[in-house]
Amino acid sequence: MSRLATPGEVLQLIRSGEAVTRADIGRVTGLSRPAVAHRVSDLLQRGLIVEDAEGPSTGGRPPMRLRFHAGGxxxxxxxxxxxxxxxxxxxxxxxxxxxxxxxxxxxxxxxxxxxxxxxxxxxxxxxxxxxxxxxxxxxxxxxxxxxxxxxxxxxxxxxxxxxxxxxxxxxxxxxxxxxxxxxIAMGEHRSVYAAELDDLLFVKVSTRIGAGVISGGGILRGALGAAGEIGHIPVRDGGGVLCRCGNLDCVDSVASGTAILRDLRAKGRDVASLADVTALVRAGDAETMAVVRQAGRWLGEVISGAVNLLNPAVVVLGGDVAEMFQPLVSGVREIVYRRSTQLATRSLRIERGRLGPGAxxxxxxxxxxxxxxxxxxxxxxxx
Structure with missing residues (x-):
């Protein structure tokens, strides 16, 4: 750092591990020893850092290490x-x-x-x-x-x-x-993927469908916070289903958990919840698996457009529907790899969320x- 580092900037160095002793802080920031001592004292008094076990000695008295205080x-x-x-x-x-x-x-x-x-x-x-x-x-x-x-x-x-x-x-x-x-997208990215990639598309498939976009390591919210509202993008050959937004064949209206239950009930299946659908899938019920896979194909149609537009490194599918139904995930993969551009899918991964409900x-x-x-x-x- 070429200018005088503030206490907040010193805290960032300690949190990241870039500087863990007073000597490290002086070396990285160029601050004098009294200036370093003043900033460290400020952060200690506010409970944001603590002095930890002694660091390795380079001759003389070993330095005290500074550690971010998560319990502060x-x-x-x-x-x-x-x-x-x-x-x-x-x-x-x-x-x-x-x-x-x-x-x-x-x-x-x-x-x-x-x-x-x-x-x-x-x-x-x-x-x-x-x-x-x-x-x-x-x-x-x-x-x-x-x-x-x-x-x-x-x-x-x-x-x-x-x-x-x-x-x-x-x-x-x-x-x-x-x-x-x-x-949820932020939780998945920072906890699982941040060390290896900066661009991620998280799609939640549950009662409704929505997406979160990580671009350049941060959330892409758009001008007014409406980025990621993929649920109201229409699909082809959806059957003319009226969506709650007033349009026809939005992916939310044909591929969400609510839509899957509706379509199975129309086919005579006694399903009160997604757990009932899971039981039929595990039992190998062909018609249930076909409905779920078709929902995945419709979802894949919308995701393929997002992949072409955003070029994420990974598409993460979360929400209870994606977590419960492998046929849906397979349907998404089938369409995305078929319809997205060759460059966008060259190293694209399509995975289920890893954090589950805690994300x-x-x-x-x-x-x-x-x-x-x-x-x-x-x-x-x-x-």
Whole structure:
């Protein structure tokens, strides 16, 4: 660094492992020893770093190593689903300290759901007062900068609601809200793929269908947060199914979990839930497998266009439908490799998500930590 490094920038060096002793910090930043001591003392006093075991000696007294203090604060997070919500308290490294899942219909509205979330966080916090920030993922299009729900896939009563002020009034910390698929994509990328690639397309196939785009290592939200809304891209030969958006044959209306259940019931199958569909697939029921695979082909049709447009290194399929049904994944692979360009698919991988239901929790925590532990936020925080 050619200019004087701030305490926030020194923290980034320690978190990344680039500088783990005072001497390292001086070498990397060019700061004088008194300046290094001042910044390290500031971070120690704020509980953001700790002095660890002695480092290797190069002659003389061994240096004390500096380590980021993940226990220096907590981050309450929640990932809302249509019927089930995951709630957790994470440390400053994004590791889950406490977690609980609750069954609640998000259509009961923000006046019911948000107080329940906040009450649950307070119970899990158990008196801790070192909350650094709060993160929330919701199944809706979100204007990220404002935290405003613009349009919702399964929670129409939330449209137009600005969530952060409601939660901040109670906890008094930064509150970040994003689309549920964006936070899951962030969780999958940073936890599984970040060391090897910067471009990823995550597609959630569940009650509804949505996508999160990682481009250049970060979330691609678009101008107003609407990037990734692939559920309302129409497919060919969908049968004229009316989508809730008013158009015909949107992939959401023909390939989602809801659509699979509808089509199997129309064929006389007694399926009350996706678990019933799984049982039929495992039993080798040919008609069920055909319905699921066709859903995968329709989904693959939309994903192939995204692959040509975005050129991701990997397409990750998540959500309960993708995780439960191999025929759907096979149908996606069949169409994507057939219809996407040769260059875009030369090294493309199509994989199932690895984090499972916990990806949303992880992504929410990372979203908050990227904000509250940024150099700018650390430097602006009151001492």
């Amino acid at each position: 604060g907590v981050v309450p997070v929640a990932s809302l689903g249509a019927r089930r919500t995951q709630i957790a308290i994470c440390d400053l490294a994004g590791e889950v300290l406490h977690r609980t899942d609750i069954d609640i219909d998000v259509e009961e509205g923000p006046g019911v759901v948000l107080p329940l979330l906040m009450d649950t966080w307070e119970k899990l916090l158990d008196g801790r007062d070192d909350v650094a920030g709060i993160g929330l993922g919701v199944p809706a299009t979100v204007e990220f900068a404002a935290g405003r729900v613009e349009s919702a896939r399964v929670m129409a009563s939330w449209t137009g609601v600005v969530i952060p002020p409601v939660i901040a009034e109670r906890f008094g910390v930064p509150v970040l809200v994003d689309n549920d698929v964006n936070v 949303g929790i992880t992504g929410c925590a990372l979203m908050v930590l990227d904000h509250v532990l940024s150099a700018q936020a650390v430097d602006a925080a009151p001492r």
